[in-house]
Amino acid sequence: MTHLALMIQQLDQIFVLAAHWLLSYLPAALQPLGSAILSVAAIIIAFATLFALTTLLERKGLGRMQNRYGPNRVGPCGLFQPLADGIKSLTKEDLVPICADRAVHFMAPILLVAASFMGYAVLPIGRNMVMVDMNAGVLFFFAVGSLMELAVFMAGWSSRSKYSLLGAMRAIAQMISYEVPLVLASVVVLMQAGSLSTVAIVNMQAAYSGIWPHWFVFTPWGFAGFILFMIAATAESNRSPFDLPEGESEIIAGY
Numbered sequence: 001m002t003h004l005a006l007m008i009q010q011l012d013q014i015f016v017l018a019a020h021w022l023l024s025y026l027p028a029a030l031q032p033l034g035s036a037i038l039s040v041a042a043i044i045i046a047f048a049t050l051f052a053l054t055t056l057l058e059r060k061g062l063g064r065m066q067n068r069y070g071p072n073r074v075g076p077c078g079l080f081q082p083l084a085d086g087i088k089s090l091t092k093e094d095l096v097p098i099c100a101d102r103a104v105h106f107m108a109p110i111l112l113v114a115a116s117f118m119g120y121a122v123l124p125i126g127r128n129m130v131m132v133d134m135n136a137g138v139l140f141f142f143a144v145g146s147l148m149e150l151a152v153f154m155a156g157w158s159s160r161s162k163y164s165l166l167g168a169m170r171a172i173a174q175m176i177s178y179e180v181p182l183v184l185a186s187v188v189v190l191m192q193a194g195s196l197s198t199v200a201i202v203n204m205q206a207a208y209s210g211i212w213p214h215w216f217v218f219t220p221w222g223f224a225g226f227i228l229f230m231i232a233a234t235a236e237s238n239r240s241p242f243d244l245p246e247g248e249s250e251i252i253a254g255y
Helices: 002-009 011-023 028-065 081-091 102-122 137-145 147-158 162-193 198-204 220-236 244-251
Strands: none
Touching (some): 011 028, 028 081, 137 147, 137 162, 147 162
């Protein structure tokens, strides 16, 4: 019985054990580097795939709301549409205005993508499954998230066009406006957990009362913070119905 309980307890560690098994084939001096590369690869593959699927579901849902089909041509039921979009984005021609700052124009999208994935470094995906366990993980998460505003400004400014700069400032205005309630909503969790460590915050919610989990979202103040956080996060990521910055190309030529 003890052996069975031990197997069940280690079931959620299958990915951790697999990573240790792979790293055992490397020399000891290269294992830290190999561990970092393996962690980064896992985060990029897993979350990029999840983002592709949620984007597909969002586009299909919006299509139904607007009485149209949505993606349905590439693959069965349009399932491969995100893959086709990714290939198109990677292979399309990179047009740079003649008067643009070429270095900044090139770095803006790279910084935007890098900032999007850096936040996952401090998010505990599971038990013993966090890339970097730092005491101020929440501060790091919001700090790297703020880099996206900088990337949008770089894109608008580097084009050397008043219209592009105006479009970037409109997008940044929305992102910053909703970032304030986004951070304030997280204060509810920080005060309940008494820590800025994402791992400690998760561990504080690991207990159960029977089958009822001790999640902060099930408290009145936690639920209010959750609703505020989700609205602000949707707005800051420019998703519907807060997707005005994505329509800048139709409004004032875009950033």
